[in-house]
Amino acid sequence: MDAIAVTRDDPTPRVVDLPRPEPEPGEALVRTLRVGVDGTDHEVIAGGHGGFPDGDDHLVLGHEAVGVVEDPNGTDLDAGGVVVPTVRRRPNGGNEFFERGEPDMAPGGKYYERGIEGAHGFMAEYFTSPAEFLVEIPADLAERGFLVEPVSISEKGFEHAFASRSAFDWHPESALVLGNGSLGLLTLAMLEADDRFERTYCLGRRDRPDPTIDLIEDLGATYVDSRETPVPDVPAAHEPMDFVYEATGYPKHAFETIDALAPNGVGALLGVPEDWDFEVGGGRLHREFVLHNKALVGSVNSGVQHFEDAVDTLRSLPEWLFDDLVTGVYGLDEFERAFVDDETTIKTAVQFDSR
Amino acid sequence: MDAIAVTRDDPTPRVVDLPRPEPEPGEALVRTLRVGVDGTDHEVIAGGHGGFPDGDDHLVLGHEAVGVVEDPNGTDLDAGGVVVPTVRRRPNGGNEFFERGEPDMAPGGKYYERGIEGAHGFMAEYFTSPAEFLVEIPADLAERGFLVEPVSISEKGFEHAFASRSAFDWHPESALVLGNGSLGLLTLAMLEADDRFERTYCLGRRDRPDPTIDLIEDLGATYVDSRETPVPDVPAAHEPMDFVYEATGYPKHAFETIDALAPNGVGALLGVPEDWDFEVGGGRLHREFVLHNKALVGSVNSGVQHFEDAVDTLRSLPEWLFDDLVTGVYGLDEFERAFVDDETTIKTAVQFDSR
Numbered sequence: 001m002d003a004i005a006v007t008r009d010d011p012t013p014r015v016v017d018l019p020r021p022e023p024e025p026g027e028a029l030v031r032t033l034r035v036g037v038d039g040t041d042h043e044v045i046a047g048g049h050g051g052f053p054d055g056d057d058h059l060v061l062g063h064e065a066v067g068v069v070e071d072p073n074g075t076d077l078d079a080g081g082v083v084v085p086t087v088r089r090r091p092n093g094g095n096e097f098f099e100r101g102e103p104d105m106a107p108g109g110k111y112y113e114r115g116i117e118g119a120h121g122f123m124a125e126y127f128t129s130p131a132e133f134l135v136e137i138p139a140d141l142a143e144r145g146f147l148v149e150p151v152s153i154s155e156k157g158f159e160h161a162f163a164s165r166s167a168f169d170w171h172p173e174s175a176l177v178l179g180n181g182s183l184g185l186l187t188l189a190m191l192e193a194d195d196r197f198e199r200t201y202c203l204g205r206r207d208r209p210d211p212t213i214d215l216i217e218d219l220g221a222t223y224v225d226s227r228e229t230p231v232p233d234v235p236a237a238h239e240p241m242d243f244v245y246e247a248t249g250y251p252k253h254a255f256e257t258i259d260a261l262a263p264n265g266v267g268a269l270l271g272v273p274e275d276w277d278f279e280v281g282g283g284r285l286h287r288e289f290v291l292h293n294k295a296l297v298g299s300v301n302s303g304v305q306h307f308e309d310a311v312d313t314l315r316s317l318p319e320w321l322f323d324d325l326v327t328g329v330y331g332l333d334e335f336e337r338a339f340v341d342d343e344t345t346i347k348t349a350v351q352f353d354s355r
Numbered sequence: 356m357d358a359i360a361v362t363r364d365d366p367t368p369r370v371v372d373l374p375r376p377e378p379e380p381g382e383a384l385v386r387t388l389r390v391g392v393d394g395t396d397h398e399v400i401a402g403g404h405g406g407f408p409d410g411d412d413h414l415v416l417g418h419e420a421v422g423v424v425e426d427p428n429g430t431d432l433d434a435g436g437v438v439v440p441t442v443r444r445r446p447n448g449g450n451e452f453f454e455r456g457e458p459d460m461a462p463g464g465k466y467y468e469r470g471i472e473g474a475h476g477f478m479a480e481y482f483t484s485p486a487e488f489l490v491e492i493p494a495d496l497a498e499r500g501f502l503v504e505p506v507s508i509s510e511k512g513f514e515h516a517f518a519s520r521s522a523f524d525w526h527p528e529s530a531l532v533l534g535n536g537s538l539g540l541l542t543l544a545m546l547e548a549d550d551r552f553e554r555t556y557c558l559g560r561r562d563r564p565d566p567t568i569d570l571i572e573d574l575g576a577t578y579v580d581s582r583e584t585p586v587p588d589v590p591a592a593h594e595p596m597d598f599v600y601e602a603t604g605y606p607k608h609a610f611e612t613i614d615a616l617a618p619n620g621v622g623a624l625l626g627v628p629e630d631w632d633f634e635v636g637g638g639r640l641h642r643e644f645v646l647h648n649k650a651l652v653g654s655v656n657s658g659v660q661h662f663e664d665a666v667d668t669l670r671s672l673p674e675w676l677f678d679d680l681v682t683g684v685y686g687l688d689e690f691e692r693a694f695v696d697d698e699t700t701i702k703t704a705v706q707f708d709s710r
Contacts, residue, residue, distance in 0.1 A: 102524060105523050107618035107647055160519070163519055163520075163521045163522040164515070164652060249641075251641040254637070254641040255635075263462035269645050271641065271645065277638070282607065282631055282633050282635065286610075286624060290625060292655075293655060294653045295652040296644065297519060298643075298646075298647065300645050
């Protein structure tokens with residue numbers, strides 16, 4: 001079967017021929033429909049993330065997949081049902097995080113991540129997965145099912161951040177997303193659809209005309225150009241933010257978030273930056289944290305429940321959003337176009353088959 | 356009546372003669388028993404904190420009080436009952452935070468703090484307070500009732516920090532208190548009494564023999580000398596910490612806490628530092644936050660429920676702790692000794708009357 005992979009000696013994604021996988025007991029065989037591309041895939045390709053499976057010199061890419069159950073193989077899944085796979089898998093022997101159903105809370109070394117770290121991804125005509133890691137979704141969501149995984153990332157980020165505000169009577173109104181990449185824009189749409197937030201903002205560094213700025217404004221949110229309004233200036237230029245969602249991986253933003261927050265606000269940190277040492281107003285930031293009851297919550301990956309929540313969320317988002325957000329879905333004959341990342345692309349996917 | 360106050364032109368605490376206050380409708384008159392002294396009082400005296408009440412050139416000190424209801428004045432309180440006052444009071448007109456019963460969540464400008472910011476404290480033979488801000492405590496706890504306020508600070512800090520871990524199945528075992536002042540030691544005792552934590556640590560910078568190190572070890576905790584083991588080295592020297600409680604006001608500790616935490620751990624920040632700019636490993640810290648699902652939660656002040664919880668906690672702590680922790684209780688004739696802060700003192704109080 002065809003698959004898209006990188007090899008240890010060549011980081012350029014290309015089509016390779018691999019044997020169709022055979023499901024082990026407890027696993028189902030899935031026929032792949034679409035697989036999305038995101039920043040993590042670009043990091044894997046650049047070599048700054050992840051690792052090859054032991055003993056293999058290639059890594060099949062892709063962790064945002066949707067497919068159809070080709071062979072339930074004795075599991076509870078229905079043949080022909082549409083499913084989305086979660087990303088983390090047990091390393092040899094498993095551990096308590098998987099036993100609790102919370103692999104997203106496992107520390108490094110206690111998981112593989114399909115398509116990212118130590119396990120092959122889903123960019124292949126077929127893949128196998130334990131049934132417990134395949135989330136069933138309605139058939140009419142099949143075409144956009146590759147967005148379930150990124151939405152699930154924000155479901156978890158929201159859940160953890162809002163839990164930190166559950167000890168008191170929190171009345172958020174304003175939310176700021178840092179980053180106008182595909183995850184930032186999807187998250188902005190989620191916040192716009194969330195009755196708790198009355199005003200939403202999204203920060204980027206683009207000139208008009210720009211498709212992401214159009215999308216931000218079509219959602220009813222306010223675009224904040226970080227070149228004119230740095231994050232610490234957002235409260236003065238707009239308003240203090242009850243919730244900040246960091247989706248840039250730019251580490252100064254993690255600290256600047258404290259300044260952007262309103263009293264009693266929370267920042268969710270989702271980006272994964274490289275090392276970078278810099279000066280901060282540490283005394284002032286520490287004081288702000290304390291005197292205004294602020295919180296910062298880091299969040300990575302997501303669990304089965306977040307995938308299930310993401311299915312409902314995906315259905316609640318406006319139809320036009322998907323047309324504007326998904327700028328390209330490409331077949332295997334032109335799959336390279338899905339890996340182009342410029343100012344005309346927002347979200348792309350590779351199509352392996354149709355339902 | 357006698358009171359202990361500072362004036363705008365003289366920051367030295369001294370005894371002043373003031374008229375005995377008359378309770379307004381809804382207020383009770385309280386005869387003061389004891390008032391504790393803490394770091395905030397020293398900051399008030401040093402002028403680095405707080406403010407004088409409008410129109411007065413003196414500020415009565417003290418926010419950690421216990422007293423006896425002298426005149427219920429038509430409120431539901433019982434004459435002769437032992438009460439502890441909370442600290443924050445409505446500014447003119449009140450606001451939604453007081454309406455919700457959460458004055459501890461009010462931002463700057465939306466509260467007075469008795470003995471700290473804009474309102475007289477409790478270091479006087481009598482004080483008045485709205486009955487809603489007087490927490491009844493059992494009479495047998497009267498002598499140590501001035502510790503209810505500091506314990507309530509940690510009740511809130513714990514509640515907010517642990518809330519941030521409520522979105523998953525958290526199994527903490529290790530806890531580190533940064534700071535061996537009276538709040539740090541009280542908090543360490545609370546964590547030792549908490550079944551959730553199997554191993555506790557307390558960081559300071561003292562040489563043996565030292566009464567705080569003795570107290571730490573008598574509690575069954577491990578003393579960490581920050582001169583030998585800086586906070587980021589704690590995981591390697593001891594173990595990663597599921598919970599860190601910062602009670603130093605030393606701003607580098609706020610950021611170093613991220614390194615001291617175990618995966619999925621949370622740091623509660625309680626200190627209130629001055630401005631200080633310094634370099635941090637911002638990229639690494641941001642990445643640590645995200646990849647290991649860590650959280651930092653700032654917390655200030657406390658509400659009525661935290662005071663009520665603190666009463667139960669105070670009773671659960673071992674009797675010997677109070678003998679070792681409270682190094683001096685002084686009458687008005689030698690009240691200056693309660694404001695001495697050296698390596699022989701841990702917690703002190705001024706005694707105005709006995710029950």
